[in-house]
Amino acid sequence: MADPMKIRAQMKGDVAEIRILMGHAMETGQRKDAAGNTVPAHFIQTITIDVGGKRVVDGQTGTAISRNPVFGFKMKGAKVGDKVVVNWVDNKGDKRTDEATVA
Amino acid sequence: MKSHVALMAALSVALVGPAAAQTKDANAEFEKFRAEMEESSPAELFEARGEELWKAKRGPNKVSLAESCDLGQGLGNVEGAYVRTPRYFADADAVMDIERRLVWCMVEKQGFKFEDIAKKPFQGANDNNAPDITNLVTYVASGSRNMKFDMPLHDAKVRDAFETGKAMAAYRAGPYDFSCNTCHGTDGKRIRMQNLPNLATSEGAIRGVQGWPGYRMTGGVMLTSQWRMNDCFRQQRFPEPKYASQAVTNLIAYMTGNANGQLYKGPGIKR
Numbered sequence: 001m002a003d004p005m006k007i008r009a010q011m012k013g014d015v016a017e018i019r020i021l022m023g024h025a026m027e028t029g030q031r032k033d034a035a036g037n038t039v040p041a042h043f044i045q046t047i048t049i050d051v052g053g054k055r056v057v058d059g060q061t062g063t064a065i066s067r068n069p070v071f072g073f074k075m076k077g078a079k080v081g082d083k084v085v086v087n088w089v090d091n092k093g094d095k096r097t098d099e100a101t102v103a
Numbered sequence: 104m105k106s107h108v109a110l111m112a113a114l115s116v117a118l119v120g121p122a123a124a125q126t127k128d129a130n131a132e133f134e135k136f137r138a139e140m141e142e143s144s145p146a147e148l149f150e151a152r153g154e155e156l157w158k159a160k161r162g163p164n165k166v167s168l169a170e171s172c173d174l175g176q177g178l179g180n181v182e183g184a185y186v187r188t189p190r191y192f193a194d195a196d197a198v199m200d201i202e203r204r205l206v207w208c209m210v211e212k213q214g215f216k217f218e219d220i221a222k223k224p225f226q227g228a229n230d231n232n233a234p235d236i237t238n239l240v241t242y243v244a245s246g247s248r249n250m251k252f253d254m255p256l257h258d259a260k261v262r263d264a265f266e267t268g269k270a271m272a273a274y275r276a277g278p279y280d281f282s283c284n285t286c287h288g289t290d291g292k293r294i295r296m297q298n299l300p301n302l303a304t305s306e307g308a309i310r311g312v313q314g315w316p317g318y319r320m321t322g323g324v325m326l327t328s329q330w331r332m333n334d335c336f337r338q339q340r341f342p343e344p345k346y347a348s349q350a351v352t353n354l355i356a357y358m359t360g361n362a363n364g365q366l367y368k369g370p371g372i373k374r
Contacts (some may be wrong), residue, residue, distance in 0.1 A: 006147050012310040023148040033229060067231075067323030070146035 007100035016051070016078035016102055020086050025047075044088045047071065051102070052082035062082045069070040078102050090095045114230025129296055137372060146241060146318040146370035149233055153242025156235050157181070162213030172208035174201065174243065181246035186237075186367050187253050187355040191260040198264040200355045201242050202329045209236070221346040233325040240327045241316045241370050248369030252312070254359045255272040256294045261356065264277045264349075271350065272302065281339040283354070287311070308361030314371025321374065328355055 003023030010017050022044065029041025049057035056075060079082060081103040089095045158169045175192065189200040195207050209215045215263075226233040231287040255261050275297035283302070286292055290307075292299040300307035316326040332351045336343050344350045 003148050004151065006143065006151075008143065008289045021143045021145060021147060023145070031229070039229075066320075068148060068318075070140070070143045070145070072143070 002094055002096040004087055005088075005096065005098040007084055007086060007098055009078075009082075009100050009102040011078070011080055011102060015074050015076055016082075017074050018049070018051070018072065018084060018102075020049075022069050022071070022088060022096075024068065024088075024090065026063070026065055026067045026069065030063075042090060042092055044069070044090045047086070047088045049087075050083075050085040051075065051078050130298070132374070140320075140372045141368075144318055144372045145323070146245075146316070146325065146372065149238050149240075149241040149316075149318070150245045150370060152233075153238035153240070153245075156239050157242055158218055162209065162215045164212065164214040166213055168213065168239070169275065172205070173213035174204055181243045183247055183250055183253075185244040185247035186250045187247075187255065189261060189264060189352050189359060190255050190261055191258050197349070198260050198356065200328065200352045200353060200359075201243055202236065202327050203352055205236060205239050205243065206347045217347075224346045225326060225330045228322040228324060230324065237316065237325050237327055239327060244316055244370050247367055250367055252309075252359055252362045252365055252367055254356065254363055256360050256363065261360075264353045264356040265360040267351070268353035268355070268360075271354055272357055277340045279340055283335065283339075302358055302361060305361055305363075305365060308358050309365040311358045312355075312362050313368060317371045317373040319373045326373075 005023070006021040008017075008019045018053050024044055025042050026044065027039050027042040029038065031039045033039055043063050045066070047057060047059045047061055048055060057073070080102055084100045084102060085097065086099075087095065087097040141241045152212045156168075158167055160167045169179040172179065173192075173194075174181060175187055175190050176182060185201050188204065189198050191198050192207075195204075195211075197203075199207065206217065206220055209220060210217050214238060220234075220236055223234055224236060226237055256265060272288070275282040275285070282288070286294065286299050288308070290301045290304070292301075300310035301313050304310050312328070315331060316325060318325050329347065329351055332354050333343050
């Protein structure tokens with residue numbers, strides 16, 4: 001069960017600042033636990049972000065990203081009231097979709 | 104000869120200059136990073152989990168903390184609770200900080216066993232999830248975001264905890280003959296690149312209590328003030344105090360009391 005994401009989307013002038021906080025273990029598959037067994041890799045593999053019904057990010061991510069990652073970017077062309085839909089899928093098939101509105 | 108002197112002078116300036124500038128730059132850079140991270144602090148994830156736990160009916164008694172736990176601001180009210188503790192709780196007949204109070208509520212109201220909570224009270228470096236108690240503390244602390252510290256120092260029992268904490272901070276012992284004050288009792292000390300706050304002053308004390316409970320970037324774990332106090336004991340090579348003990352409350356009371364009147368920004372982020 002994945003935790004809900006925290007999404008912040010705010011217009012600053014004509015640029016929208018969007019920041020997404022994702023709760024995820026982001027295991028690299030390189031670590032060993034106390035008993036010496038490898039901790040299996042578990043990480044977010046794809047992230048897609050739609051703003052106002054338009055796909056703006058379609059990303060592939062890997063193990064070089066920290067636990068509980070923050071993904072932030074700025075974009076032109078968004079306006080107040082646009083819906084931001086973020087979706088991620090990890091390598092075990094777990095997924096999560098959350099929404100926010102540009103303020 | 105004259106040119107030598109000039110050269111020496113130039114060299115010493117060159118040597119002193121960059122070192123000081125570097126420390127300053129590094130601090131400024133880190134502050135920038137912190138400001139950036141505070142906008143989307145992962146602590147929020149733990150707040151959300153804590154809120155769920157606060158409202159859920161749990162434990163053998165099947166009651167929620169929201170309907171049974173009084174943090175000093177009325178039953179179930181978390182607003183301003185963090186900045187007004189440690190305080191005296193008549194039902195427990197003790198001065199408690201928030202974490203200790205929450206443990207008390209979990210044991211007395213929900214029927215959890217203290218030993219079970221104390222078995223793993225803090226998130227380890229390899230744990231994906233923080234223990235319930237840490238999430239709860241984080242949630243309660245978020246209810247005091249942007250409020251001023253207002254620990255009731257006028258209460259004789261709280262004052263007593265404060266004074267005991269003050270004495271503990273000055274107590275030198277252990278293989279290093281360290282006290283808390285060895286590092287945190289005078290202005291302008293630092294360890295490596297970290298400036299150390301003087302906890303006896305208001306400005307220093309607020310730096311000590313600000314940002315706790317905090318999300319530590321190293322390892323990506325959420326930790327509480329109680330953990331921080333334990334870690335100080337560890338660094339001093341003292342025996343670590345028992346979980347949720349009066350000693351830790353006293354130290355927290357000493358710092359919080361000194362920080363009274365200053366703004367608390369809520370659960371924070373640590374390097």
